[in-house]
Amino acid sequence: MKVSAVRFMLSTLAALAVTGVVHATADDAAAAAADSDVKVLNADNFKEWADAQEIGLVEFYAPWCGHCKALAPEYEKAATSLKDESIALAKVDCTENQALCEEMQIPGFPTLKIVKSGDFDAYNGTRKEAGIVSYMRKQLLPALSELSSDNFNKFTVSDRVVIVGFIEDTASPEYAELESLAKELRDEYSFGVVTDKELAAEQGITESGVVVYKTFDDGKDVFEGDITADALRSFVKASSVPIFDEISGENYSMYAQTGLPFGFAFFDSNESRKLLEEQIYPIAKQYKGAINFVLIDASKYASQADHLNLKHEWPAFAIQNQGNLAKFPFPQDKEITEENIESFVKDFTNDKLAPSYKSEPIPETNDKGVFVLVSDQFEEVAMDKNKDVLVEFYAPWCGHCKRLVPIYDKLGDVLKNNENLVIAKMDAIANDIPSSDPALQVQGFPTIVLIRGDDNSIVEYHGNRSVESFIEFLEENAANSITYDKAALADEEDEEEKEKEQVVVKKDSEDDDVEVEVEVEVEAEAEVVAEDEDDSVPADKAESEKQEDDGHDEL
Numbered sequence: 001m002k003v004s005a006v007r008f009m010l011s012t013l014a015a016l017a018v019t020g021v022v023h024a025t026a027d028d029a030a031a032a033a034a035d036s037d038v039k040v041l042n043a044d045n046f047k048e049w050a051d052a053q054e055i056g057l058v059e060f061y062a063p064w065c066g067h068c069k070a071l072a073p074e075y076e077k078a079a080t081s082l083k084d085e086s087i088a089l090a091k092v093d094c095t096e097n098q099a100l101c102e103e104m105q106i107p108g109f110p111t112l113k114i115v116k117s118g119d120f121d122a123y124n125g126t127r128k129e130a131g132i133v134s135y136m137r138k139q140l141l142p143a144l145s146e147l148s149s150d151n152f153n154k155f156t157v158s159d160r161v162v163i164v165g166f167i168e169d170t171a172s173p174e175y176a177e178l179e180s181l182a183k184e185l186r187d188e189y190s191f192g193v194v195t196d197k198e199l200a201a202e203q204g205i206t207e208s209g210v211v212v213y214k215t216f217d218d219g220k221d222v223f224e225g226d227i228t229a230d231a232l233r234s235f236v237k238a239s240s241v242p243i244f245d246e247i248s249g250e251n252y253s254m255y256a257q258t259g260l261p262f263g264f265a266f267f268d269s270n271e272s273r274k275l276l277e278e279q280i281y282p283i284a285k286q287y288k289g290a291i292n293f294v295l296i297d298a299s300k301y302a303s304q305a306d307h308l309n310l311k312h313e314w315p316a317f318a319i320q321n322q323g324n325l326a327k328f329p330f331p332q333d334k335e336i337t338e339e340n341i342e343s344f345v346k347d348f349t350n351d352k353l354a355p356s357y358k359s360e361p362i363p364e365t366n367d368k369g370v371f372v373l374v375s376d377q378f379e380e381v382a383m384d385k386n387k388d389v390l391v392e393f394y395a396p397w398c399g400h401c402k403r404l405v406p407i408y409d410k411l412g413d414v415l416k417n418n419e420n421l422v423i424a425k426m427d428a429i430a431n432d433i434p435s436s437d438p439a440l441q442v443q444g445f446p447t448i449v450l451i452r453g454d455d456n457s458i459v460e461y462h463g464n465r466s467v468e469s470f471i472e473f474l475e476e477n478a479a480n481s482i483t484y485d486k487a488a489l490a491d492e493e494d495e496e497e498k499e500k501e502q503v504v505v506k507k508d509s510e511d512d513d514v515e516v517e518v519e520v521e522v523e524a525e526a527e528v529v530a531e532d533e534d535d536s537v538p539a540d541k542a543e544s545e546k547q548e549d550d551g552h553d554e555l
């Protein structure tokens with residue numbers, strides 16, 4: 001579940017964050033329209049305007065789109081903030097300027113594009129006022145700004161996070177490393193360099209060094225060690241997240257980028273938030289750069305608590321790795337105190353905690369052709385090296401899984417007498433898969449794998465949904481040989497009709513935030529799930545986008 005679950009969490013956070021905003025802002029948008037600093041563009045004035053901008057930003061939108069409505073007040077405020085810096089913001093209503101938006105190859109709404117004297121480029125910033133302003137300002141700066149005593153102080157407070165290298169020799173390898181990182185991260189951070197030894201000395205820097213200046217926590221972090229782009233990149237990312245602040249859909253990715261484990265502290269009231277702040281802050285400070293401790297609002301993100309196997313009792317705390325997504329809920333019968341959390345975190349960092357896996361109870365009887373597998377028996381049954389185990393991971397709501405039931409049951413019956421073979425199914429919503437093996441990171445439903453009898457190596461099943469094809473697959477891949485009654489199979493042939501159907505879904509794409517409607521042709525393949533219902537666009541209004549789908553989608 002590596003990539004997909006991270007994205008799942010992200011999109012859930014993002015979706016929730018957005019829905020909160022959408023409803024509150026319709027009035028603001030209307031009010032702002034009268035006295036707006038956002039230039040309204042159409043087919044007639046678009047080109048002339050774009051050519052005239054040294055640097056500008058254009059939003060392509062549709063009036064019905066929820067994300068666009070959420071963006072509107074932020075966009076207005078950003079336009080006003082940037083007005084005096086000759087950075088102009090404009091918008092194009094694509095429902096009224098279809099040809100123009102087609103020509104601009106707008107894939108969904110809203111799409112933002114930077115314009116530089118008539119040339120367009122992707123906008124990769126956030127959709128909040130501060131993010132837009134900071135991103136656009138950086139477009140005007142060189143990747144690495146030369147700093148002198150005249151502009152030094154102003155520069156160090158010019159953004160949430162700015163990075164300053166103190167390197168006298170512009171021909172040194174350190175300078176080259178800093179410059180290359182500055183170019184790589186120029187959209188995210190402002191980088192400056194001081195070559196003046198006296199100015200460096202005033203800042204307490206005597207040898208080459210790098211300092212991250214920031215508007216929160218202690219105000220700055222001094223980088224220690226050899227200046228290489230790699231070391232500096234990790235340092236800057238870890239340094240740009242606060243010691244202990246609230247996480248939301250807007251800033252989830254900033255935390256995720258660090259690659260560090262999360263320490264989620266759930267609050268449901270000002271009291272529980274205060275308690276967490278008091279008890280956890282000292283630990284967050286101590287483990288800065290190793291674990292990102294965050295406050296999270298349980299009333300908005302309760303599903304995140306479910307995901308971490310926490311009961312809805314607040315306050316609550318859990319750690320989650322980003323790499324293998326292993327989760328470690330803090331026992332909910334224990335009090336959240338600085339001492340208890342500290343010892344829990346210490347055990348985590350010393351690898352002394354066992355990850356938590358959600359499981360259904362082990363069934364009392366399990367004598368059918370298809371074995372009902374649960375997380376608590378996974379190791380014992382699925383990883384039995386004396387047996388080949390075919391496992392179908394399914395979701396209760398998945399239609400393709402339901403249609404597979406009679407075929408899979410038949411397969412189980414036909415192969416029942418094979419001592420060294422188990423045909424199993426597991427509800428992967430009610431059970432966590434207790435493995436960090438990438439081959440068991442389920443990306444869609446159903447996912448069917450063979451865990452081989454001899455070495456537990458994993459082969460994914462990609463054949464069609466017929467008993468015959470399953471058997472052929474097992475004969476080819478299982479460690480043990482297979483016997484079955486061929487006559488019992490004969491009456492199966494008729495049922496191999498290919499299922500073809502049209503499903504309309506909101507595809508949870510890379511661009512979680514862009515609204516497009518996707519029509520998918522699913523050919524009896526894995527099911528796609530629309531995670532964020534609130535985001536879906538009414539079909540009659542959507543600018544329909546056809547997109548090929550391989551039938552395997554993220555959770």
Ligand SMILES: *[C@@H]1O[C@H](CO)[C@@H](O)[C@H](O)[C@H]1NC(C)=O
Pocket residue numbers: 121122123124187
């Ligand atoms: C925006 O991001 C895309 C993909 O991440 C990248 O290819 C593109 O160069 C970026 N654009 C700018 C202006 O940085």
Ligand SMILES: *[C@@H]1O[C@H](CO)[C@@H](O)[C@H](O)[C@H]1NC(C)=O
Pocket residue numbers: 241242245246247248250251
């Ligand atoms: C993340 O967003 C939340 C909600 O908007 C905000 O309260 C919090 O300060 C933000 N955190 C950071 C680190 O920017």
Ligand SMILES: *[C@@H]1O[C@H](CO)[C@@H](O)[C@H](O)[C@H]1NC(C)=O
Pocket residue numbers: 268269270
């Ligand atoms: C927390 O306190 C603020 C004011 O300090 C108040 O506006 C808010 O409603 C309180 N929240 C809760 C959940 O009690």
Ligand SMILES: *[C@@H]1O[C@H](CO)[C@@H](O)[C@H](O)[C@H]1NC(C)=O
Pocket residue numbers: 463464465466468469472496497498
């Ligand atoms: C399904 O796969 C089996 C085995 O590869 C093959 O014999 C059969 O023709 C296939 N059925 C369909 C409908 O494609």
